[in-house]
Structure formats: structure tokens, C-alpha cells
Amino acid sequence: MGTARLNPGLARNLEYAALLAAYFLWVWLGISPPLQYSSLTPAFFLNETFFREHWGYAGGMIEYFEALLLQYYQHGWLGAFITTGLAGLVTLCSSFILRTFRCQSPGPLALVPALLLLTSQVQYDYPWLKLTLAWLVSLAAFIAYQAVPSNRRWMKLCAGLGLGVVVFQLSAGAGLVFFWLAGCHDLLLERYWPRALFCWGLGLGIPWAFSRFVYVLSIGDAFQFLLPTRNWSTAGLSAKVMFGFLPVCALVLGIREAMSKRNNKGIAELPEKVVTQPAEKPKPQGKKAGGGRTIPETVPQSCSGFGRLGKISLWIQQPLVWILLGAILVGLLHDQPAKRLATIDYLGQKQMPVELLKSASQCPDSSPMAVAYVNEALAQTGGLLSDLFRFAQAKDLSLWLSINEQMDSRRFFLASRILCEMGQVNRAERIAIESLEINGYQPLILKQLALISILKGEPAVARIFLNLLNQTVANRDWARNYLQILDQDPKASLDTGLEKIRSMMILEDSAGDPSAETLLQQCLRRNRRNRLAFDWLMAHYLLNCQHEKIVENLSRFKEVGYTELPRHCQEALLMAARVQKVAQLDRLPVSPDILRRNELFHERFMSYRGDLARAQLGLAKEYGDTYWFYCLFEHSGSYAAHFNR
Secondary structure, three states: OHHHHOOHHHHHHHHHHHHHHHHHHHHHHHHOHHHHHHHHOOOOOOOHHHHHHHHOOOOHHHHHHHHHHHHHHHOHHHHHHHHHHHHHHHHHHHHHHHHHOOOOOHHHHHHHHHHHHHHOOOOOOOOHHHHHHHHHHHHHHHHHHHOOOOOOHHHHHHHHHHHHHHHHHHHHHHHHHHHHHHHHHHHHHOOOHHHHHHHHHHHHHHHHHHHHHHOOOOHHHHHHOOOOOOOOOHHHHHHHHHHHHHHHHHHHHHHHHHHHHHHHHHHHHHHHHHHHOOOOOOOOOOOEOOOOOEOOOHHHHHHHHHHOOHHHHHHHOOHHHHHHHHHHHHHHHOOHHHHHHHHHHHHHHOOOHHHHHHHHHHOOOOOHHHHHHHHHHHHHHOOOOOOHHHOOOEOOOOOOOOOOOOOOHHHHHHHHHHHHHOOOHHHHHHHHHHHHHHHOOOHHHHHHHHHHHHHOOOHHHHHHHHHHHOOOOOOHHHHHHHHHHHHHOOOOOOOHHHHHHHOOOOOOOOOOOOOHHHHHHHHHHHOOOOHHHHHHHHHHHHHOOOHHHHHHOHHHOOOOOOOOOOHHHHHHHHHHHHHOOOOOHHHOOOOHHHHHHHHHHHHHHHHOOOOHHHHHHHHHHHHOOOHHHHHHHOEOHHHHHHHHO
16 A cells, blocks of 8 residues: 555565565575585685686686685675676666667566576586676676677777687686677677678687687687576576576577567558558548547557557566565475585584584485585584484495595585594695695695694794685684794694694505594504594494494593493494393493393384285484494484485
């Protein structure tokens, strides 16, 4: 009621403002920019070398600015503001281009690319930002190109060539959007086909010339880099539609405009033909228009089909309708499993084990990355031997990540951090250096190498990594703090975390690639009270159903600080006793509650008479968090629930 009383233009502006606010809130609270940052882990350095490296290849400057902008995505509201600002630029450019191609109501259509930009972010490790920046450069170049006066043909040709070179240097393959729009504009609106062919020829010739004479890159990379051509996920498909939307609209609108000009020309020639014909009985020539002009009958007949869509067109032109459609689209396409994994990844990088375990318990995930983060959080909180099977576990999943699974900097970092915390400093350094060679100067790896160098008594080496981190946006304060500490104490003796690791550092030499058990036994030979290594070793035995190993190490639990046997180890004792057919189970160091629960589990399992499929379904809810369930079915109940869901 109140909106109806407003000026129509003001009401429309308020609707667009509501759409912009909804866009900002969804990115801030729904997508969460810090999760995007932790999933992409971009490196950015404020030095000349980093700039020159990116200037040295086509599309490098887009990646440079992508890395810079992503540094601010660590703050949720700031990242949401940047994304919303990009969506506003996308909408403005789209509206201007649609008006250029004679679209009568470009406002609603101009919102489509912004909504597609939102849906391309449903996959957290998808490089949507650099694709959007490259696409915007192409649109801005076309806007500049069409502003050059068409009657100055040589100036127009020079502008097309110059802009084409600049666009390809900045946007690489995304510059094809510019060449296509420029060609459609010259052919369909300016009706000058030689210049249109020239623009399309530039779109083929400039990438070929750059790949042949300027840079060492293949023809395929010259045309495909910064184009969403290879990924066919939901995010990749949204980016493809976003890239193709305006070129398709330009083609359709341009053809419609060309046909409209041809029809108007035919109508203008109609009176001359009527005069040359012999006189006939006058016929009605249509209704009078508001200005007294006579409208030919052929015009309303040709437009009668479009008139039937009037009501639908009015609905489409309402921004509130697009808010509703966008909300439905984003809600349907939002990848919740990807967000859960990104949340676990973010909490793991930030060393927030309590929050990580809470998140993982609400939404179990069986991906290797999530399982490794959960196991590390359990070890840090002391619940590795009591709550291990409350989360997704399976025999084919490693205790922590193997560096041979995938050459991902986050996997390298996690494996290096876990090894370093238990005392395997040299092995952690080797993994971090391998990541540095493969993935470049990632901030997480540089921080890890700086701490390792301090632990090994190499402050000069640590300063190299700290000085690099001092040139970043996000880790500058951390690096300056440690540089000041090294100025006063080269060993950083007051750092309790580093001192704890020093007391457990491996001093003996080893070669090859030992197993997890060998590494952990080595840690315990160095320091028998290394509880972290002991917990990892017992967890290794539990995951491999080696309950006899738990029995062999019963005397060591008090040595590392346990006052009572952890729950899963008590369950392993009962499992070993039943396998060995020990009669007096009540004499084992097991609590009465666990003993009673074991008897109920045994009775329930025997009631299924060997039907393992039915037993798994029947026991998962009540006993899925026990060692007995894991040994029988080789996975925990949460692991089965994750796949059933």
C-alpha cells in the first residue's frame, strides 16, 4: 500500500536497493567469504618480483588482482562488500550493453549475470573471482569501443586493434567476449560488415600471434585460459552461462533490430507504391493514433503475437520477482557438502579444534581432508582414543593425510603440521619444502617453514621466510612479531608451543619412507612421555583392528598421564577377550557400563544370525560409535550414515 503511493521511479529504485541488500547478506551469512579464502588460499606479496611474474603472461594481471582482493575475504563483511560491488558493476555493464543493442527494458535482463555470478560461488574452490574480473575487462573494453565515432573508420579500426591487444594481455581467453560483441555491434547495428569481419578476425589472430611470437603457450591455452571451458560442475556451468548470456542477447537483439529497420524501410516505401497504382475503392487504413497519424494494419498484425506476453513481460520487469527467483535458484544450487568441508578446512587452519569437532559432529563428512582435520582436533583435545569412532572413520582412510594422495598445499600443510607437533621436525620440513616447490610460496607453508627453522636453531633461515611473510597483507603482523622475538632471543625460548616440540624432537637419523607405526615408535623412543605420539599410535592400532597391540601396551597408559583407560581401548580389550574366549571379562580394567553395553551389543548382533547387512542397519544408530561396530563392518556408524544420506 505504501509503495503504491510512491513515485514509480523511486519505488523501482527501492526494489533494486532491497535486491542489493539481500545479495550482500546472502554472500556474508550464506556463502561466508572467509570460507572462500581458506579454500583457495591465495598468495599475494607486495613486491616488484611478484608483480613482474604476473605481468609476464596473458591473464596474469587478472590473477594478480584476484589474489589481492581475496586477501580481504578473511573478513566476512568486507568480502561480501567486494562481491556485491562486483555484482553491481556486472549489472551496470550488462544494462549498458543491452541498451546498446536496443533492448527496451534492460533492467531485469541485466540482473541475470549478477545472479549467475552468485550461483558460480556454490563450489568454494572454484576460481569464480578471476573469471568475473576477466569478463568485466572484456565488457568495459566493448563499452569503450562502441563509444568511438563510427564515421571515423580508421580511428575505429585502430581502437579495435589496440583494445584487442590490451584485452588479451589482461583477460586472455575471456577477451573473446569483447571481439564477439564488437563484431555483432558493427554488423547488426552499424551495418558495416568489413569492420565486423575485422573484429572477429582479431579474435582469432591476436591469441594466435601471442602464442606464436610473444609467450610460450599452446594455442589451446591462448583461447581457453580464463574461460570456464573445462569444469562442468554447477559452479562451472553457471560461469559458462554468465559468459555466454550477453553475447547471445547481443546476437538476438541485433538481429531483431536489423529486421525492424528493414520492416520500417518497407513501410516507408509503401505510400509511393500506392500512388503509382490505379485508383480503387478506398479501404480502411487502421485506427488513428494519439497524434492523429494513421497506423497501417500490417504493424499491429505483426506485433499481435508479442502482445499476448504483455502480462508476463510486466512480471519479469519487477525486481522483487528476480529477488524471489534468485533466492530459489541459489537455495537449490548451494552446495552444502562443499560448505561443510570448507568450514572444517577453515576451522582446521585457524586451530579451533573444539569448534571443528562441533561442526563435524553435526554434519559428518568422510572426505580424507575432513577426516584428517577431525583426527588432529581429537588429538589436540585429548579425545582421540575416546571419541574416534563418533566421527566418520574407515579402514581405507589414512590416520593423517598422505602427501602422495594429491599435490594440494593444504594437504601438505596439514601433514607437515601433524608431524611437527609430535616431534618429526625434519620430516615435516621435507614435506613443507616439497609443497613450496610444487605449489609456490603459499603463506601457510611459509609460516610452517619459519617455525621449523626456529625449532632447528636456524634463525637466519627463519628470517628469510618471515621477511617474505612481512610483504603479505594477511600475515604481516604475525611475521613482524616473530622478527622482534628473534631479535631478542634467536631460539624463541619463551614460546611454550615451540619449547614443547623441542622436548620431543627426533635426534636419530632415518632414511626411506617409514610407515606411520615406525614414525610413532621413533617418537616414543625419543620421549616416552610423548602423549601425542602415543595417542596417534594407539589410534593407528584401533583403526587397523589390532586390539592385541592395545593389550600389549596397557602398562604405558599411566606413563603418559592417563588415570583410566580410554573408552575405545576398553572396548578393544573386550574384543580381544572375546576373540581369545576369556571367561572372566569382569576382571579386565573395564568400567561396568562398557561391559554391560558390550553384552547387549553381542546379544543384538547374534540375533541377526549372520545377516551382516541387517546387522549394520540395526546396530549403526545405537552402537555405531563403538570399536566393536568398526571392527565388524570396517567403518564407523557416522561413515555409513554419511553415504546413506
